[in-house]
Amino acid sequence: MPASAKSQAQTAASIAAPTRSKLSLKGSSKVVAEFFEYSINSILFQRGIYPPEDFQVVKKYGLNMLVTVDEEVKAYIRRIMSQLNKWIIGGKISKLVVAVVSLDTADVAERWQFDIEVFSKGVMTRKATLVADKENAVPASGAQTKEKSIDEVQSEIQAIIRQITASVTFLPVLEGRHTFNVLVYADGDAQVPAEWIDSDPKEVRNAEQVKLRSFSTNSHKVDTMVAYRLGNAE
Amino acid sequence: MSFSTPVKSRPSIASCSPSRMSYQQPRLDSSPLTPRRYTQLTSSFMSSRRRSPSGAQAKSCIHRQASSPLKLDSYLPEGALAGTGPVSSTPKRPTKKQLYRSSVQGDRFIPSRSSTSTAMSKLESESKISPVSSDSSASSTSSAPSYQPNTVALAYQSSVAEACGLALNTRILAFKPEAPQSSKPIDLRSQYNRPLKPAANAQLRRRLPTSAERILDAPGIRDDYYLNLLDWSCNNQVAIGLDRDLYVWNAETGTVSSLLQTRPNTYIAGIKWSGDGAYVAVGLSDGDVQIWDAEEGEKVRSMTGHAARVGVLSWDHHILSSGCRDGSIWNHDVRVAEHKVSEFVNHQAEVCGLQWRSDGSQLASGGNDNLVNIWDARSSTPKFTKSNHKAAVKALAWCPWQLNLLATGGGTYDKHIHFWNGTTGARLNSIDTGSQVTSLQWSTTYKEIVSSHGYPDNNLAIWSYPTLVKNCEIQGHDTRVLSSALSPDGSTLATVASDENLKFWKVFEQIGKKVSSAVGGTLGSGKDIAKVMMIR
Numbered sequence: 001m002p003a004s005a006k007s008q009a010q011t012a013a014s015i016a017a018p019t020r021s022k023l024s025l026k027g028s029s030k031v032v033a034e035f036f037e038y039s040i041n042s043i044l045f046q047r048g049i050y051p052p053e054d055f056q057v058v059k060k061y062g063l064n065m066l067v068t069v070d071e072e073v074k075a076y077i078r079r080i081m082s083q084l085n086k087w088i089i090g091g092k093i094s095k096l097v098v099a100v101v102s103l104d105t106a107d108v109a110e111r112w113q114f115d116i117e118v119f120s121k122g123v124m125t126r127k128a129t130l131v132a133d134k135e136n137a138v139p140a141s142g143a144q145t146k147e148k149s150i151d152e153v154q155s156e157i158q159a160i161i162r163q164i165t166a167s168v169t170f171l172p173v174l175e176g177r178h179t180f181n182v183l184v185y186a187d188g189d190a191q192v193p194a195e196w197i198d199s200d201p202k203e204v205r206n207a208e209q210v211k212l213r214s215f216s217t218n219s220h221k222v223d224t225m226v227a228y229r230l231g232n233a234e
Numbered sequence: 235m236s237f238s239t240p241v242k243s244r245p246s247i248a249s250c251s252p253s254r255m256s257y258q259q260p261r262l263d264s265s266p267l268t269p270r271r272y273t274q275l276t277s278s279f280m281s282s283r284r285r286s287p288s289g290a291q292a293k294s295c296i297h298r299q300a301s302s303p304l305k306l307d308s309y310l311p312e313g314a315l316a317g318t319g320p321v322s323s324t325p326k327r328p329t330k331k332q333l334y335r336s337s338v339q340g341d342r343f344i345p346s347r348s349s350t351s352t353a354m355s356k357l358e359s360e361s362k363i364s365p366v367s368s369d370s371s372a373s374s375t376s377s378a379p380s381y382q383p384n385t386v387a388l389a390y391q392s393s394v395a396e397a398c399g400l401a402l403n404t405r406i407l408a409f410k411p412e413a414p415q416s417s418k419p420i421d422l423r424s425q426y427n428r429p430l431k432p433a434a435n436a437q438l439r440r441r442l443p444t445s446a447e448r449i450l451d452a453p454g455i456r457d458d459y460y461l462n463l464l465d466w467s468c469n470n471q472v473a474i475g476l477d478r479d480l481y482v483w484n485a486e487t488g489t490v491s492s493l494l495q496t497r498p499n500t501y502i503a504g505i506k507w508s509g510d511g512a513y514v515a516v517g518l519s520d521g522d523v524q525i526w527d528a529e530e531g532e533k534v535r536s537m538t539g540h541a542a543r544v545g546v547l548s549w550d551h552h553i554l555s556s557g558c559r560d561g562s563i564w565n566h567d568v569r570v571a572e573h574k575v576s577e578f579v580n581h582q583a584e585v586c587g588l589q590w591r592s593d594g595s596q597l598a599s600g601g602n603d604n605l606v607n608i609w610d611a612r613s614s615t616p617k618f619t620k621s622n623h624k625a626a627v628k629a630l631a632w633c634p635w636q637l638n639l640l641a642t643g644g645g646t647y648d649k650h651i652h653f654w655n656g657t658t659g660a661r662l663n664s665i666d667t668g669s670q671v672t673s674l675q676w677s678t679t680y681k682e683i684v685s686s687h688g689y690p691d692n693n694l695a696i697w698s699y700p701t702l703v704k705n706c707e708i709q710g711h712d713t714r715v716l717s718s719a720l721s722p723d724g725s726t727l728a729t730v731a732s733d734e735n736l737k738f739w740k741v742f743e744q745i746g747k748k749v750s751s752a753v754g755g756t757l758g759s760g761k762d763i764a765k766v767m768m769i770r
Contacts, residue, residue: 050416072414080409094404103415177416182409192407199408 028219029089035157035215035222036096036114037081040182041067042164043098043112047171049180061158079195080182087190088220091118095185099202103177107229108202110171112164115223117216148218156215160224163212170210171228204229440745442696442706446737447726450483452476455716457732459628459645459672459688460545460559460586460602462504464717464730469511471528472719472728474736475502480516482528483736485721493526494533504556506547515554517544523556525568537566537573542584548597550590550611555597557585563599563609580607580616587630591637596656598640600627606642608656618659624648629685631674632656633699643671646689653699665702667695672715677742678724684741686729688714694729696741710737 038060045055045066050073055066068074087093093116100110183199186192204227212224454477455463463475472483473493478501480493496502496518504517508525513534516524521540526533542559549555553575554566561581566573578599587600596617597609606620606627625645633639638656651671653663669687676683682705684696692715694708711731718729720742727739 049413054416070414076411076414079411083409179413179415181413184407185404186407187404190405192405195410196407197410199406201406202408 025219026089028217029085031153031157031217032116032220032222033081033085033088035160036084037077038065038067038161039112039114039164039224040077040080040098040180041065042161043100044068044073044180046165046168047100047110047174047178049100049178061154061161063158063161065161083193083196084184087184087186088116090190092187092190093184094187095183097181097183097185097202099181099183100174100178101181101202102174103179108204109174109178109229111202111204111207111227113225113227115225117221117223119219119221148216153215153217156213160213160215160222163224167210167212167226171226172230203227206230440743443708443739443741446710447740448738450736450738452730452734452736454479455730455732455734456501457713457716459626459670459714459716460584461502462506462546462586462628462717463502464719464728464736465505465507465514466719466721466728467507467511467514467528468509468722469528470722471507471511472736473505473507473514473528474730475505475516477501480505480514480526482514491531493528493531494524503543503545504547506549506554508549508554509551515547515549515556517547517556519543521558523547523554523566525554535568535573537568539574540564545584545586546588548588548590550594550597553590553594555588555590557581557588557599557601559584561585561601561603563588563597576614578607578609578614578616580619581605583626586626586628587642589630589632591632591656592634593637596638598630598632598642598656600630600642602626604644604648606630606640606652606654608640608654608659618654618656620652620654620659620661622652622661622664623650625670629671629674631676631683633676634678635676635681641674641676641683643667643674643685646670651683651685651697663700663702665697669693670714673718675718675720675727678720679742679744682742684718684727686715686718688716692731694718694727694739694741706741708739708741710739711735 044050054068054070056069057064058067096114098112099108101108183202206229207227208230209227214223452474466472470485472485474481478496480502481490482493483490501519502516503519506515514526514528521542521544523537523544524533525535540558544556544558546557552567552569554568556564561583563578563585564574565576567575581601581603583602585599585601589598595611599607604623604625607616608618610617623644625648627642627644629643631641640654640656641651643651649667649669651665651667652661655662669691670689671685672688673686674683682696682698687693692711692713694710695704696706697704711733713732715729715731718727720727725740725743727741730736
């Protein structure tokens with residue numbers, strides 16, 4: 001996969017980016033989308049939404065990532081990702097949420113939230129103004145000023161994936177059968193296919209929140225957070 | 235007293251709007267009901283406010299008027315006869331303020347503005363008698379406060395949204411199709427302590443048999459420890475000697491054929507397939523050794539010479555060794571007319587165990603004289619003679635993965651399996667099995683050996699080597715197991731017992747390689763056998 005990311009960067013480099021080690025907006029969108037795909041797979045595996053036998057080890061981000069091999073689940077995630085790709089490239093979504101929902105009670109047990117922030121350099125003027133505002137509010141996003149190499153981005157993603165993996169140590173054991181929902185916070189002007197419907201935010205009641213690491217490319221910043229319900233604490 | 239006011243106001247209001255009528259009834263009631271009416275008023279007031287057309291404005295104007303009599307009721311003691319507009323306006327003002335504030339805006343500073351304007355409008359509407367003029371004045375005055383709350387609310391909403399970090403024009407979208415459900419319940423706890431090796435998966439774990447895979451009849455089999463009446467060829471054919479008859483059961487097709495029948499007064503004493511599976515050597519009770527072509531079903535040659543019955547045979551390529559009741563072992567070269575090429579004489583009693591090592595360099599023999607001899611192929615004197623067994627030695631097996639390892643099992647008074655180094659002659663290990671050992675078969679798949687037993691347990695046992703741990707014990711037969719044979723793929727063990735049953739056991743089933751061997755189409759893979767066994 002690093003090779004494909006690189007080739008993506010190369011094709012992008014011939015159009016816009018000055019050097020090949022940097023990511024253009026398009027390449028960055030791809031990185032973000034790919035990160036989501038692996039994150040969803042990791043969550044499904046780590047939280048036991050599907051049996052461990054359904055997952056296969058794949059080398060990615062310098063880690064052993066587990067990716068589902070169940071055809072149904074694969075197809076389902078592919079359908080989500082195809083739309084997500086379009087939205088991310090268009091800069092139309094600000095959050096991605098993976099909600100782990102109990103099959104029996106339909107309660108939301110866990111909520112994995114990925115906040116997407118788009119930096120832009122005049123590619124999208126509307127976004128540019130937004131970013132200018134955000135920068136005042138969040139001085140931490142100084143990453144935007146210096147150019148990031150693919151390797152740096154990868155190591156940041158690696159850290160997040162490690163945290164997702166490690167989160168099973170503090171997350172409560174999910175009793176009973178669970179399924180998952182994918183939510184996005186889309187802009188009002190985003191094109192929405194019929195498969196996507198308006199929804200409530202699927203917040204977790206009595207939630208405990210843990211903020212995980214974030215990663216950023218030259219064009220995107222992704223913050224990760226998990227909210228979960230405390231076992232019996234009411 | 236209080237009736238005077240309603241009566242006076244009724245005509246003018248009735249002409250104004252029919253909605254007024256609904257408030258006449260409550261007015262007749264006493265003051266305790268005021269709160270309820272108050273809520274009615276607010277709700278209707280709000281609903282009218284939503285509608286901007288002038289007609290609605292007129293209605294709102296009327297409601298305000300309607301509220302005044304109500305309040306009048308409560309203030310009646312001090313108000314007395316003062317039922318006219320100017321007097322009633324004093325108590326009215328605060329209530330209207332409250333009403334307006336609670337229903338529309340949460341802002342403290344608005345009442346001052348609204349009170350002035352509404353007071354004005356009220357005064358105007360009350361003073362006017364003609365409905366048309368009151369309509370126009372109401373619409374002009376109340377139009378301003380009716381629009382203002384909307385814009386204020388919007389601004390308020392946006393400011394709250396901003397404070398919460400939400401963008402107003404975003405939508406929360408969910409992917410509507412339901413996620414596929416997992417086929418089975420998952421317990422993560424079992425996952426946390428899962429072993430690193432996937433081989434330990436329950437589905438892949440080897441199951442040791444507790445019942446036979448298949449049972450065939452073996453009528454008339456001679457219950458004689460010293461005979462060897464069962465063998466399985468590399469062509470996946472099982473030969474079994476039943477008294478005078480030799481039957482061949484094809485494990486792939488399930489067909490049975492009678493290969494030969496011996497002369498009367500004789501019986502079959504020993505059977506051995508040649509290495510290529512094309513021929514079967516048969517030792518007879520009268521000392522004759524015959525070679526039969528299994529496919530053609532005819533005798534290839536007869537090699538006479540033994541003085542007594544030939545109970546055991548062993549092939550090494552073209553050399554057929556035969557063990558005789560008189561204790562002699564003859565080596566026949568089946569290719570030449572003068573078949574007898576050498577004779578190994580050491581045993582003092584009937585030879586009942588005979589086994590060439592797979593590379594043909596050594597021959598192990600066991601006899602009724604309780605001896606185990608290990609012969610070098612080139613020498614007619616035994617390399618080693620072992621007298622550790624205390625009973626006849628019929629069970630002999632060379633280890634497939636360690637060429638010089640020999641296992642031997644003793645009879646009823648011995649009950650031991652000894653392991654020998656064929657090169658040094660050293661005894662490596664021993665097992666006390668507790669029963670007569672009738673046969674031994676090494677696994678080609680696992681580091682295990684299976685032994686069959688006679689008195690007293692009549693069982694099968696699977697042992698790990700070299701740990702000598704008993705992995706499994708199978709109570710397979712009612713009476714003693716006479717002989718055993720391993721399928722060419724090494725997965726299945728055939729056993730025949732004096733209860734006239736021929737049973738098949740999947741003792742060494744290959745878990746990982748099963749598929750590949752079936753695909754490879756090797757000779758008689760375990761899958762083929764299993765399939766046939768299920769069909770037949």
